[in-house]
Amino acid sequence: MVSPTLITAAIVALVGQLVIEAARRGGADRRSLYTRWVVLLEAHYLQHWPVSRYADELGLTPERLNRMVRAETGRNAQALLHARLAREACRRLVHVAAPVSRLGYELGFEDPAYFCRFFKRHAGCSPREYRARAVAESSVPEPA
Numbered sequence: 001m002v003s004p005t006l007i008t009a010a011i012v013a014l015v016g017q018l019v020i021e022a023a024r025r026g027g028a029d030r031r032s033l034y035t036r037w038v039v040l041l042e043a044h045y046l047q048h049w050p051v052s053r054y055a056d057e058l059g060l061t062p063e064r065l066n067r068m069v070r071a072e073t074g075r076n077a078q079a080l081l082h083a084r085l086a087r088e089a090c091r092r093l094v095h096v097a098a099p100v101s102r103l104g105y106e107l108g109f110e111d112p113a114y115f116c117r118f119f120k121r122h123a124g125c126s127p128r129e130y131r132a133r134a135v136a137e138s139s140v141p142e143p144a
Contacts, residue, residue, distance in 0.1 A: 033058065034072045037065065045084045048108045051077045086122035089115075093127055094134045100127040 040054055054077065055065040062077075069077045085107060092103050104115030104127075119127045 030068055030071065033060075033068060037069065037077070041081060041084060045081055045088070046106075046108045049081075051081070082118075082122060086119065089119055089127065090123065090130065093131045100131075103127070 036058060037054065040057055044054075051065060052062045055062045058065060060068070066076045069075070069080060073080060075083075089103065089107055092098075092106070093100070096103060098106075100116070101112035104112045107115065109115035109118065116126055119130070123130055125133070
């Protein structure tokens with residue numbers, strides 16, 4: 001018969017090994033979770049989900065999601081959501097010949113004025129100015 005003390009010692013050793021293994025994998029687990037967050041962000045940023053919705057989808061609290069995103073990027077989740085939306089706005093302003101108001105609606109903004117304010121806050125100029133600069137830069141011939 002095996003003594004209870006020996007069984008307890010074996011369980012403690014096994015748990016200790018599991019804790020050490022989990023600590024070693026901690027970075028990889030966080031990166032995997034971060035990757036899942038980025039996939040969700042790419043799939044739903046046009047729907048303007050709040051950070052809490054992303055956190056729910058990942059089984060996290062909004063605070064834990066923000067800590068994880070900040071550890072990976074140095075910025076919080078909301079900042080990354082806004083940056084992604086602004087990047088898409090820039091892309092569409094350059095490559096889609098549609099009125100700014102329509103692009104704003106396509107990007108999930110119900111009010112074109114709010115889209116313009118959002119864009120100006122993130123890009124430093126209005127959508128029209130951004131588009132005009134992009135057109136001017138692309139029409140300049142390349143030096144030989």
